[in-house]
Every structure is written in C-alpha cells, then in structure tokens.
Amino acid sequence: MIRIVVAEDMHMIRTAMAALIETEEGMEVVGEADRGDVVLDLVRRTRPDLVLLDLDMPGADGLTVLAQLTAETPRPRVVILTAVGRPAAVRTALTAGVDGFILKSAPAAELLDGLRAVASGRRVLAPDLAAAAVVNGDSPLTAREADVLALVGKGAAVPDIAAALHLSEGTVRNYLTGVVDKLDARSRTDAVRIAESNGWI
Known part of the structure; x- marks a missing residue:
C-alpha cells in the first residue's frame, strides 16, 4: 500500500485529488494539508511513503517544504504539483532532490x-518542464x-527604485535599458514578464 499525504491549498483540487487516489488499488491518502x-x-504523524506537494501554498511554499522533507528520516518521496512550471523552480527542486514534478493540467x-x-x-x-528547465538555463541577470x-x-517608478537601492536615477535607467536589451524585451513591462515567467525575479 502506497501511503500518501496530499498538500494543496485549494480545497476543491485537494479533495478531488484525494478522492481520485483513494479509488486506486494499492494507494491510500493518510493526510491532507492546506498550508x-x-x-x-x-x-x-502519518509517516507517508509519498507527499504530493503543491508548489505555491500559504505558510510555506513547496520548495521550502521540500527542503524540510528531504532532511527527514525516514525521508518520504516528494512529487511537486504545479499549475505553472517555472524553469528556475524546477531546477531548484531537482537540485534539492524532488522525486517528481507534475503539471496540474496533466490527465x-x-x-x-x-x-x-x-x-x-x-x-x-x-517533458515540457524538463525542456523548459534546460532551454531557459540560469538567469542572465546580475x-x-x-x-x-x-x-x-x-x-x-525610477525615483523610488533609486532611493530604495541607493542609486542615482541615471544608474537605474541604465540598468533598465541593459535589462531590456539582455532579455530581448519590447519594454520594461515585457522584461518583467519574461523574468517572472522564468523565475529570475
């Protein structure tokens, strides 16, 4: 019997996954967590064989929880479940020893x-996550x-950024121009989108 803990903050998704798992012969949900x-x-408390772990949860994110679980003895196997596979998060999870990474959109x-x-x-x-993790590589940003x-x-705004980072406004503008060029972005907003989608900021 594979004993599983399901950790997912969205009630409907968590209960649906738990119900699905419970219908399978040889699998048992021994606990659920929403944080x-x-x-x-x-x-x-439950000593599961496997933890199905959402990447984005309140209280502590999936990568933080993964680090905690990999230090446990005995160590449960961990599968991270995510709606959006950010390449940087995938690489971090693989480095930290995750056993599986599955998209929520999977059948x-x-x-x-x-x-x-x-x-x-x-x-x-x-496969899509593996390809993205390899293709996007490490952040090109300093x-x-x-x-x-x-x-x-x-x-x-530029004046606020300058004050927060103790830089001149000209230096901030130079950084932003360089970032837009480096990411081959159309604008600052596009640069933010590119960096966020790759997990670089």
Whole structure:
C-alpha cells in the first residue's frame, strides 16, 4: 500500500485529488494539508511513503517544504504539483532532490502513473518542464539587475527604485535599458514578464 499525504491549498483540487487516489488499488491518502507550514508535522504523524506537494501554498511554499522533507528520516518521496512550471523552480527542486514534478493540467492517469513510478523509486518529470528547465538555463541577470527589475514589477517608478537601492536615477535607467536589451524585451513591462515567467525575479 502506497501511503500518501496530499498538500494543496485549494480545497476543491485537494479533495478531488484525494478522492481520485483513494479509488486506486494499492494507494491510500493518510493526510491532507492546506498550508505549507503544517506539512512537516503531518508527515511526522502519518509517516507517508509519498507527499504530493503543491508548489505555491500559504505558510510555506513547496520548495521550502521540500527542503524540510528531504532532511527527514525516514525521508518520504516528494512529487511537486504545479499549475505553472517555472524553469528556475524546477531546477531548484531537482537540485534539492524532488522525486517528481507534475503539471496540474496533466490527465488523471498521468498523475496516478507518476505517483506509482515515484513510489517504486523512479524520478518523474513532465517533458515540457524538463525542456523548459534546460532551454531557459540560469538567469542572465546580475543580482542588481534583478533587484531593479523586481521593483519595476511591483510598480515602483525610477525615483523610488533609486532611493530604495541607493542609486542615482541615471544608474537605474541604465540598468533598465541593459535589462531590456539582455532579455530581448519590447519594454520594461515585457522584461518583467519574461523574468517572472522564468523565475529570475
């Protein structure tokens, strides 16, 4: 019997996944969590074989919870479930030792097959996620460029960014011009979109 904890903050999705898993022979849901910061205690109480973990949850995100779970003994296998596979998050999770990464848009059969595969010791990664993680690579932005662009993404104007980062307004504009060119973006807004979609800011 594969004992599974389902950690997903959206009630409808969590209960639907748990119900789906419960219909499968050889699988049992031993716990459910709607917040990342309660997963570790739940795992310690229920001792599952596998944790199906949402990447974006309140309390603690999936990558934080993954780091906690990989330090546990015995260590449960972990499959991260996500609606949007950000390449940087995929690479971080793989480096941290995740056992599987499945998109929420995957068919039910793919999810169940993935859980069985991970429980048997194999690593499962949706092909689209693997390709994106390789193609997009590491961030081309410097730490300062990422700081500046992140503030643009929050709606900050050049004077505000300059004050927050202790830079001159001219320096901020130079950073932004460089970032737009580096990301081959059409505008600052487009640069923010590109960087956010790749997990660079």
